[in-house]
Amino acid sequence: MTARESSIVDSIERRARRIPGLLLRKRHGTAFGVAGDPDLSGSFRGRHVEIEVKQPGEEPTPLQKRRMAEWQRAGAMVLVCRSADEFEKWLCWEAQARCSVCNSPNVDVLPGCVPTGVIAPDNIAEWRDYLMISCRDCGAREER
Secondary structure, three states: OOHHHHHHHHHHHHHHOOOOOEEEEEOOOOOOOOOOOOOEEEEEOOEEEEEEEOOOOOOOOHHHHHHHHHHHHOOOEEEEEOOHHHHHHHHHHHHHOOOOOOOOOOEEEEEOOOEEOOOEOOEOOEEOOOEEEEEOOOOOEEEO
């Protein structure tokens, strides 16, 4: 993690401490960690969250994309954040979003990290920046 990325991580952590129902912890690269795992791990309203922090204009490495895809397949909310403001934007969407099909509030908002195409361990799909609303009740998915 570069010095610039570490300042973004610190900003996200400071803002996260003010949000009820949100707990984030910074991962420290050690011999006991898993290479490529996202920078922040935690829980928001009972859902596991993984956050990869990147400088503006940078993309996750192929290894980081594979790790994020593993977490996503396991049910975690996974996102890439390039600023603390982007993190807060995701929180606002996550807190207020509703399914356009069944109007359920039980949705996940996935910004900037949703793969297009099939994900397999050796076949990382193309990643695009957009918001995906995924309903946990009816299974509907909608791009915004």
